[in-house]
Amino acid sequence: MMDFYIKDLIIHQFMPDDTELLLADQPLTVTPLLEEYFSRKLAKVFSDEAKRGQFTDENPFFKQFTADFLDSSIKIAQLWREAFVVSEDQRPNDLIFIRFDKDGAEHFAFLRLTLKESLTHLSGQSDAPIKLTQNTLPGAAQAPTEALVVNRATRYYYLIEKRIKHNGSFAHYFSENLLQVQPENSVKRSLKVVEQAAKKVADDFRQDDFAFQSKMKAAIHDHLEEQELAPEKLADQLFDDNLTARLTFVDNLKEEIPEPIKLTDIDYSKQSKKLSSQKLSLSNGIELIVPNQIYQDAETVEFIQNQDGTYSILIKNIQDIQNK
Known part of the structure; x- marks a missing residue:
C-alpha cells in the first residue's frame, strides 16, 4: 500500500x-x-x-x-x-x-x-x-x-x-x-488502444494468428516491467521484419498516444498480471495457461504446424503433474 x-x-x-x-x-x-x-x-x-x-x-x-x-x-x-x-x-x-x-x-x-x-x-x-x-x-x-x-x-x-x-x-x-482540461488516456485504456491497433495492422498484413497474439501480449508485458510503453519500440518488436507495418502501427497510435506512457507513478499490477501469461483455448476444448517465460522457451513448449494445417503442442520435461 x-x-x-x-x-x-x-x-x-x-x-x-x-x-x-x-x-x-x-x-x-x-x-x-x-x-x-x-x-x-x-x-x-x-x-x-x-x-x-x-x-x-x-x-x-x-x-x-x-x-x-x-x-x-x-x-x-x-x-x-x-x-x-x-x-x-x-x-x-x-x-x-x-x-x-x-x-x-x-x-x-x-x-x-x-x-x-x-x-x-x-x-x-x-x-x-x-x-x-x-x-x-x-x-x-x-x-x-x-x-x-x-x-x-x-x-x-x-x-x-x-x-x-x-x-x-x-x-x-x-x-x-x-x-476544463483534456486529460491523457488511462493506462488501462491506452493498453486497449495499443492492442486494437496491433491486431488491425497484423490483420491488414496477414499476420494476425495466435502466434502474433501471444507475441503481442508478451511484448506489452515486457514494456510494463520496464515501466514505459513506447509505440515505436513496441513496433520494432511486433513487426521487426516489415517496415511498412511498423510505420503504420506508430501512425495509427500517434493521435491517442503521442508520447511514451510512463508507469512509474501508478499501480499497474492488474494489467501486468493479466499479460504475464498466455491463455490458449484449443478447438478440442482444451484450455492452457502458460507463463510468458515458459511460453517463449522452446525447450519447454513447442508449437508444431502440421502439413494439413493443424497444430500440435509439445510440452517437454514435466517432472510432476497434479490434478487441481
Missing part, C-alpha cells in the same frame, strides 16, 4: 432533494480509522484506471487551490455542484477534500463518494432491530465514484471520472466543464 500522510480532511455533502450543499465549517479530526479508510481510497486513484495530465498556471480550476484549505474546498464544492446539478441521476454524495503528503510532496485531493442505503442491525430495539440506513459510505476497497488528486508543486493530476446523462446524452462533465 502507498504511504500517505493525511494532514487535513473536510467533508461537504450534496443532497439531491433540494440539490443544495451541506457545507462543513471546519476540518475533521483525522483519527486512525479515517486515515486508514481514506488512504485506501487515495491509493485507488493512483491506478491504471486514472487519467493523467498537468494543469497550466492559468487554469481557472487550479487557481481555486489556495493556502486556505477550508475556503478552497467550499469554492470547489460549489463549482462542482454547478457542473453536476444538470445530471439526471442524482443521489446523496459526500464531497471529500484531503490535504496530504506523498513521497514528501504535498497533494490536494477531491473525492466524490456516492452514498448508499443499507440495512443496519440496531441494538436495544428488539421489536424492529433491522433499519434501512441512509447515507452509508462505500467500502474502503471500492474506488471513489470520482476523484481528482493534484500535486501542488508540479500541477500534475490524476483523474477518475464518470459520465453524466443530461438531455439524453452523456458527457464527461468533470474534465470538460469543471476542470
